[in-house]
Amino acid sequence: MHNDAAKAELIDAGRWVADKGWVPATGGNFSMRTQSGFVVTASGHDKGKLDTHHFLELDDNGNIVAGEGKPSAETALHLKLYALRPSTQCILHTHSVAATVLSRFFQGDAFSVTGYEMQKSLSGVTTHLEPLNIAIFDNDQDIPRLAELVAKHHETTPIVHGVLIRGHGMYAMGDNVFETRRHIEGLEFLFACELERLKLEGIK
Numbered sequence: 001m002h003n004d005a006a007k008a009e010l011i012d013a014g015r016w017v018a019d020k021g022w023v024p025a026t027g028g029n030f031s032m033r034t035q036s037g038f039v040v041t042a043s044g045h046d047k048g049k050l051d052t053h054h055f056l057e058l059d060d061n062g063n064i065v066a067g068e069g070k071p072s073a074e075t076a077l078h079l080k081l082y083a084l085r086p087s088t089q090c091i092l093h094t095h096s097v098a099a100t101v102l103s104r105f106f107q108g109d110a111f112s113v114t115g116y117e118m119q120k121s122l123s124g125v126t127t128h129l130e131p132l133n134i135a136i137f138d139n140d141q142d143i144p145r146l147a148e149l150v151a152k153h154h155e156t157t158p159i160v161h162g163v164l165i166r167g168h169g170m171y172a173m174g175d176n177v178f179e180t181r182r183h184i185e186g187l188e189f190l191f192a193c194e195l196e197r198l199k200l201e202g203i204k
């Protein structure tokens with residue numbers, strides 16, 4: 001995909017994800033793989049009101065080749081996720097209330113659900129009967145260090161749909177922008193169900 005087409009897709013995804021309330025304030029950042037490398041959102045903008053000049057163009061090694069401002073503070077994590085899973089074309093990082101709260105509530109190293117038909121909204125999932133696991137990593141302001149932790153985890157437990165960062169949000173990935181959007185929507189549905197379930201069942 002050309003850089004300009006990738007920016008157009010990310011501007012559209014930004015409006016959608018902002019309408020859902022999943023990128024409050026200037027939270028979140030987006031990227032796509034392109035013919036010449038990557039495009040990534042510039043840091044500090046409202047991701048629901050992106051324009052074509054709110055992006056940096058990077059080469060295959062992550063070096064800036066065009067654009068204004070600073071690349072997203074979390075660019076190193078995007079680049080690591082692309083390297084870990086070469087078919088990934090689009091990464092959308094969101095800050096929903098549900099992802100933020102549940103990643104703090106569940107103390108373990110994964111958000112795990114079983115029994116929901118909507119698990120099948122995620123690529124490769126064919127049944128509600130097996131657990132769906134989304135890895136949770138402790139938040140870290142040192143993004144390269146966090147990216148290394150994610151890479152280490154991927155060696156034994158491949159990351160397919162995305163990861164949660166505790167008290168922070170989610171990184172969702174897919175082989176095109178529509179798949180990434182579907183993964184976000186499917187996972188957010190599952191997060192919302194789990195929040196409702198916890199309210200009804202109480203904390204045990």
Ligand SMILES: CSC[C@@H](O)[C@@H](O)C(=O)COP(=O)(O)O
Nearest residue numbers: 026027028029043044045072073
């Ligand atoms: C609103 S503060 C959030 C940031 O610290 C960060 O987590 C984030 O998602 C956006 O950072 P950005 O540098 O704009 O890409």
Ligand SMILES: [Zn+2]
Nearest residue numbers: 027028093169
């Ligand atoms: Zn963030």
